[in-house]
Amino acid sequence: MKHIISALVQNKPGVLAHVAGMFAARAFNINSLAVGETEDPSLSRMTIVVVGDDRTVEQVRKQLAKIVTIVKVQDFAGQDVVARDLMLISVACSPEKRPEILALIEMFTAKVVDIGPKYVTVEVAGPESKIEAFIEACRPYGIKNMVRTGTIAMARQSRTAGQQDKDAE
Amino acid sequence: MQFPTACGGRPVAPPLPTLPGSQSIVNILLEHGVDTVFGYLGAAVLPLFDRFRDLSWTSSLDMISPSQEIIMSKNKVKNEQTCKPGSQIVVDILQEENVEVLFGYLGGVVLPLFDKLYDAPIKFIIPRHEQGGCHMADAYARATGKVGVVIATSGPGATNLVTGIANAMMDSVPMVAITGQVRTELIGNDSFQEADTTGITRPITKHNMIIKNPLELPQALREAFYIARTGRPGPVLIDLPVDMQLAQIPVSSPTPIELPGFRNRTRGHARQISMAAQAINEAERPVLYVGGGIIISNASEELRTFAQKANIPVTMTLLGLGAYDQNRPESLDMLGMHGTAYANYAVQNCDLLIAVGSRFDDRVTGKVKTFAPHAKIIHVDLDPSSISKNVAVDIPVVGDAKEVLAAMTEEVEHRPRDTWFKQIAEWKAKYPLRYDRDARTLKPQYVIEEVWRQTKGEATIVTGVGQHQMWTAQFYKFSRARQFITSGGLGTMGFGLPAAIGAQIARPGETVIDIDGDSSFNMTLTELSTAVQYNLPIKVCILNNGYMGMVRQWQELFYGKRYSCSSLQNPDFANLARAFGAVGYTVDKKEDAAGVIEKMLRETRPCVVDFHVDREENVWPMVPAGKALHEMDGLNLFEIA
Numbered sequence: 001m002k003h004i005i006s007a008l009v010q011n012k013p014g015v016l017a018h019v020a021g022m023f024a025a026r027a028f029n030i031n032s033l034a035v036g037e038t039e040d041p042s043l044s045r046m047t048i049v050v051v052g053d054d055r056t057v058e059q060v061r062k063q064l065a066k067i068v069t070i071v072k073v074q075d076f077a078g079q080d081v082v083a084r085d086l087m088l089i090s091v092a093c094s095p096e097k098r099p100e101i102l103a104l105i106e107m108f109t110a111k112v113v114d115i116g117p118k119y120v121t122v123e124v125a126g127p128e129s130k131i132e133a134f135i136e137a138c139r140p141y142g143i144k145n146m147v148r149t150g151t152i153a154m155a156r157q158s159r160t161a162g163q164q165d166k167d168a169e
Numbered sequence: 170m171q172f173p174t175a176c177g178g179r180p181v182a183p184p185l186p187t188l189p190g191s192q193s194i195v196n197i198l199l200e201h202g203v204d205t206v207f208g209y210l211g212a213a214v215l216p217l218f219d220r221f222r223d224l225s226w227t228s229s230l231d232m233i234s235p236s237q238e239i240i241m242s243k244n245k246v247k248n249e250q251t252c253k254p255g256s257q258i259v260v261d262i263l264q265e266e267n268v269e270v271l272f273g274y275l276g277g278v279v280l281p282l283f284d285k286l287y288d289a290p291i292k293f294i295i296p297r298h299e300q301g302g303c304h305m306a307d308a309y310a311r312a313t314g315k316v317g318v319v320i321a322t323s324g325p326g327a328t329n330l331v332t333g334i335a336n337a338m339m340d341s342v343p344m345v346a347i348t349g350q351v352r353t354e355l356i357g358n359d360s361f362q363e364a365d366t367t368g369i370t371r372p373i374t375k376h377n378m379i380i381k382n383p384l385e386l387p388q389a390l391r392e393a394f395y396i397a398r399t400g401r402p403g404p405v406l407i408d409l410p411v412d413m414q415l416a417q418i419p420v421s422s423p424t425p426i427e428l429p430g431f432r433n434r435t436r437g438h439a440r441q442i443s444m445a446a447q448a449i450n451e452a453e454r455p456v457l458y459v460g461g462g463i464i465i466s467n468a469s470e471e472l473r474t475f476a477q478k479a480n481i482p483v484t485m486t487l488l489g490l491g492a493y494d495q496n497r498p499e500s501l502d503m504l505g506m507h508g509t510a511y512a513n514y515a516v517q518n519c520d521l522l523i524a525v526g527s528r529f530d531d532r533v534t535g536k537v538k539t540f541a542p543h544a545k546i547i548h549v550d551l552d553p554s555s556i557s558k559n560v561a562v563d564i565p566v567v568g569d570a571k572e573v574l575a576a577m578t579e580e581v582e583h584r585p586r587d588t589w590f591k592q593i594a595e596w597k598a599k600y601p602l603r604y605d606r607d608a609r610t611l612k613p614q615y616v617i618e619e620v621w622r623q624t625k626g627e628a629t630i631v632t633g634v635g636q637h638q639m640w641t642a643q644f645y646k647f648s649r650a651r652q653f654i655t656s657g658g659l660g661t662m663g664f665g666l667p668a669a670i671g672a673q674i675a676r677p678g679e680t681v682i683d684i685d686g687d688s689s690f691n692m693t694l695t696e697l698s699t700a701v702q703y704n705l706p707i708k709v710c711i712l713n714n715g716y717m718g719m720v721r722q723w724q725e726l727f728y729g730k731r732y733s734c735s736s737l738q739n740p741d742f743a744n745l746a747r748a749f750g751a752v753g754y755t756v757d758k759k760e761d762a763a764g765v766i767e768k769m770l771r772e773t774r775p776c777v778v779d780f781h782v783d784r785e786e787n788v789w790p791m792v793p794a795g796k797a798l799h800e801m802d803g804l805n806l807f808e809i810a
């Protein structure tokens with residue numbers, strides 16, 4: 001099962017190496033890892049997506065918590081969360097295909113960030129499923145290049161807001 | 170270089186006292202009330218910087234290099250604060266932490282530190298190899314419960330520590346390793362003797378850090394000690410670039426250590442403890458399976474009270490030996506791959522397994538799926554990540570062994586459990602540890618039993634790794650915590666001799682014996698010269714079978730007796746010992762053993778005894794890898810009629 005783990009870490013050099021090293025040393029597989037500063041500049045947040053059975057993920061959580069520079073670890077499994085990915089993707093786009101592709105981009109509420117004679121580069125944000133769907137939709141045209149940030153996530157504050165958000169998706 | 174005189178070569182009378190130009194410059198700066206100079210080092214300004222260095226001790230002039238400038242001004246470090254060089258700060262903090270002895274080796278980038286140590290009231294032990302020094306600090310820590318401290322230079326010095334640090338990590342030994350590093354501006358350039366020490370040691374330390382801002386040095390070092398000894402102990406490494414040792418750092422007094430997220434729950438959860446106690450009261454066939462956690466938390470007393478009140482037999486892991494007096498009838502001695510049959514049977518037949526400060530290592534459990542198949546499992550451990558890592562646990566209690574055992578003692582009731590103890594007594598009678606006691610040849614087990622007898626079971630024993638280690642665990646009966654010091658988790662050959670040195674330094678005047686293997690001893694025997702230099706009366710009993718015995722045993726059992734590369738040509742160990750300035754004996758006959766052991770115990774110099782034991786003796790019983798704990802081989806070998 002896929003788990004999103006969120007770790008609050010001290011914003012110090014070496015912390016990412018500690019975390020990455022621990023994953024490698026203990027043979028845990030990670031799908032993605034995203035790091036960035038929080039509202040408190042002394043802290044960063046890492047969002048880690050791990051796939052494994054409950055026992056493995058439990059170990060991941062405990063081993064993370066053991067790293068001295070990690071302040072707090074949370075497993076979002078079973079919780080209502082907003083989880084988002086960001087992707088930049090360049091799709092082959094000849095002038096005659098352009099209207100078709102632009103329509104697709106609009107449908108996914110994505111954004112064109114660069115356009116050339118042969119390619120269009122698109123920024124897509126959203127839940128992972130949406131990103132995947134967009135990739136699939138682009139495949140027939142030819143994907144030149146893509147880069148993804150990995151999931152970032154946050155627990156939802158209110159159920160209703162969550163509901164609206166889901167509808168919007 | 171010659172400076173032209175002011176008067177065109179003619180001497181001026183009376184001659185004025187001359188000053189180096191650098192000093193004149195400084196004097197003029199001081200005259201003009203300059204209190205801070207910003208600048209960067211280079212060959213052409215070295216004389217000037219040399220003056221600044223002295224001045225910052227005695228005057229109000231601060232020399233600030235640009236990399237520090239921002240921090241210094243931000244923190245308003247001005248002349249009202251006393252500053253000392255980083256090296257002195259390190260020495261001061263070592264004293265503040267009550268460090269009485271240091272182990273370590275010199276090198277270019279730790280010279281400032283060693284210079285300050287020259288005048289410090291801290292005993293310094295120089296090993297012959299950094300690995301040896303690290304093992305010494307490790308054994309010193311295990312013998313005392315204090316933090317062991319080791320120092321090494323950058324590059325090769327640091328990499329030589331690696332085995333020792335990993336060893337300490339695996340066995341949860343509190344240790345602070347201080348390594349020198351090249352100047353911060355040279356880091357990353359493949360500079361001379363540069364190694365990415367924090368990168369190399371990250372997976373084998375509890376925590377490590379490199380200091381790149383001198384102002385962080387004091388707190389980081391204090392934190393290192395705190396982290397090393399708090400919670401589940403472990404090694405912490407501080408990488409200290411040489412410029413950090415030279416930088417002027419304001420003297421600070423210790424502030425309470427606050428590490429967000431570094432929490433250690435020592436009092437077990439009350440509800441979990443009650444659940445555990447209830448399970449214990451209901452159990453008919455309980456077993457206590459205890460490990461090094463008891464020794465780390467100094468919980469032997471609490472363990473004894475608990476086991477006796479609740480009336481539960483106790484088995485120990487290799488690292489747990491000494492936690493419970495093996496002379497008591499409820500001791501089942503060691504369990505696991507080379508454990509006693511009665512311990513392994515008890516575990517396999519128990520209905521409740523109470524694990525305290527032990528971690529279900531694969532050498533203990535055998536095939537995990539078949540481990541303690543009838544038992545409900547309680548696991549008390551300080552480290553939550555140890556719980557349910559290898560074996561699923563029914564009642565976890567996160568907490569310190571000492572506190573949890575004391576709390577559980579309150580809630581447990583005495584139960585007779587006669588059938589259970591009768592069954593255990595039968596196993597004990599039927600499957601005692603044995604070897605051919607009537608053999609005319611010199612058996613390694615005999616040597617250990619004789620050492621045990623003559624030391625009245627009271628010596629501090631250390632070992633190398635191999636058959637001799639297992640025989641020591643089997644045949645020396647330990648009665649107190651910290652009496653047995655061995656490399657468990659990492660299984661590091663060569664641990665024995667340096668560990669004996671570390672333990673002897675921790676326990677001057679007491680008998681410290683290294684029961685070693687010939688191949689293990691070969692790995693670090695150079696430390697004999699350390700033992701001689703510091704006049705340490707350690708005893709080394711080499712159970713010399715001329716083989717990497719444990720490897721040979723596996724080759725015999727699992728590789729059709731093809732003894733590929735498992736024997737070495739050994740030196741004459743007794744003569745070698747003499748060459749080092751130690752005492753050396755050789756024993757090749759059973760009848761001589763007892764007499765030489767007696768002499769050895771009276772020696773006041775380091776003493777090595779080379780026992781030429783039966784070459785192909787095996788360690789029994791043995792649970793072959795991947796088998797269940799009760800599937801032991803070798804039980805029928807000396808069946809009692």
Ligand SMILES: Cc1ncc(C[n+]2csc(CCOP(=O)(O)OP(=O)(O)O)c2C)c(N)n1
Pocket residue numbers: 633634635636637638660661662663685686687688689690712714716717718719720
């Ligand atoms: C540093 C290191 N290298 C290799 C091993 C693998 N190993 C385990 S026991 C052993 C043989 C030990 O031989 P010896 O010290 O003579 O002890 P014996 O088994 O003969 O008593 C070896 C090679 C190890 N544990 N440590």
Ligand SMILES: [Mg+2]
Pocket residue numbers: 635686687688712713714715716717718
């Ligand atoms: Mg041997």
